[in-house]
Amino acid sequence: MKKIAFAAAIAALSAPVFAQSSVTLWGRINTSVESIKTGNADRVASVINNNSRLGFKGTEDLGSGLKASFALEHGLNSDDGRATNPTAFWNREASVQLAGDFGAIRLGRWTPGSYYATADYVSMHNHDTGTSEDKLYSGAGFTQTNKVGYFTPNISGFNAELALHAGEGVDERGYDLALNYDQGPLHLGAGYSKQGSAKQYAFRGLYELGAFTFGGYVQREESGSPLTAGGKDSRWIGRAAVMYTLGQSEFHLNVGGTKAGAYSFNNGQNGGKQYTIAYNYNLSKRTKVYAFYTAVDATTANKVNDLNSFALGIRHNF
Secondary structure: OHHHHHHHHHHHHHHHHHOOEEEEEEEEEEEEEEEEEEOOOOOEEEEEEOOEEEEEEEEEEEEOOEEEEEEEEEEEOOOOOOEOOOOOOOOOEEEEEEEEOOEEEEEEEOOOHHHHOOHHHHOOOOOOOHHHOOOOOOOOOOOOOOEEEEEOOOEOOEEEEEEEEOOOOOOOOEEEEEEEEEEOOEEEEEEEEEEOOEEEEEEEEEEEEOOEEEEEEEEEEEOOOOOOOOOOOEEEEEEEEEEEEEOOEEEEEEEEEEOOOOOOHHHOOOOEEEEEEEEEEEOOOOEEEEEEEEEEEEOOHHHOOOEEEEEEEEEEEO
């Protein structure tokens, strides 16, 4: 009886600790049916994955405002069920974090904060996924793996992220910085990334005005690869977007453009323009149906990098 009573007492003391820990299964399935024309090839009917993912995340309250957490995120192709990256199962995120009043320290793999602070924020209609993703935005200097990051607390709408990539003798060290301001209808962001001689910096603005949301970013890319003797390849990239909401409906329009350069656009020395018009209907907070037309008009000879697509899709978050 004494042993039973002792075990019951230990369980009673342990219960509040275990109650502070939680693990969540979450994800997104985003699939569209599209009529796509690429370059000079014939138009093709396709079922397209739009960055579907499956993830686990968990948090443990350690007391005194301190929390430990983890995130594991797997990218999958919703059109055929395969992994988007066969060499890394947790190809979107694999990280552990310790957070408190000081902010947060994160270790592992995740998408650069400079991207989320700029291009991703402006790509409102389909969250920068699928064939209508931003084909122009530069990933110069981006690093995703082997990182240590610091996230500041939110102070009067301001927050920042600083991440360092350890080259580990395999590649060069990298740096990524993101700044965000969100207060009322105004949302601002800036990002900077660098690895070796490749780097980019960008600025984003977004403003909500009643049923309208106006947004845009401008980015400077420097690949460090000379196009001519003694010169470096660099260019400006930009995009503007607008959204109008009416009940459960959203109407989207965006356009972007860049001059010729060697790093970002299809990894070729070409520039181009991209136009997207889209409609979303939100069936609930988690599920929407959508339609869009997107077109890329590249400066490549013989239109080999041109693309246009008509799409109908469904996105469900869980």
